[in-house]
Amino acid sequence: MTENEIGTLVVDVAVNLHRDTGPGLMETVYEIIMATELARRGLHVERQVRVPIVYRDLVFPKAFRADLVIERKVIVEVKSVQAVLPQHLKQVQTYLKLTGLKLGYLLNFGAPLMKDGITRCVNGL
DSSP: OOHHHHHHHHHHHHHHHHHHHOSOSOHHHHHHHHHHHHHHTTOOEEEEEEEEEEETTEEEEEEEEEEEEETTTEEEEEEOOSSOOHHHHHHHHHHHHHHTOSEEEEEETTSSSGGGGEEEEESOO
């Protein structure tokens, strides 16, 4: 599958999950359900994936953790906040840059409507 095909499934699962549960649950709840639903659709999903910092001869293997990595192609960061802040977007952009992946999603399940809580992030496109 391409990144965009995976992204379409991510958005579909997120919208359905938000419709069924509503906003305001803890992020972990959404993360676990997202991972399970995407796996049910045949995707390889990893949770809490370490994102290392590598700079020249310095390696920090446990620097960050991405909530979900799907098919080793798409990063998904799950939030449940009243409003997305610039640092949330910077978090996804950092993960994309450090991993070399091209596509990421910031999903804010705290938004009243899920369509308003979806931010698509790209790296190098």
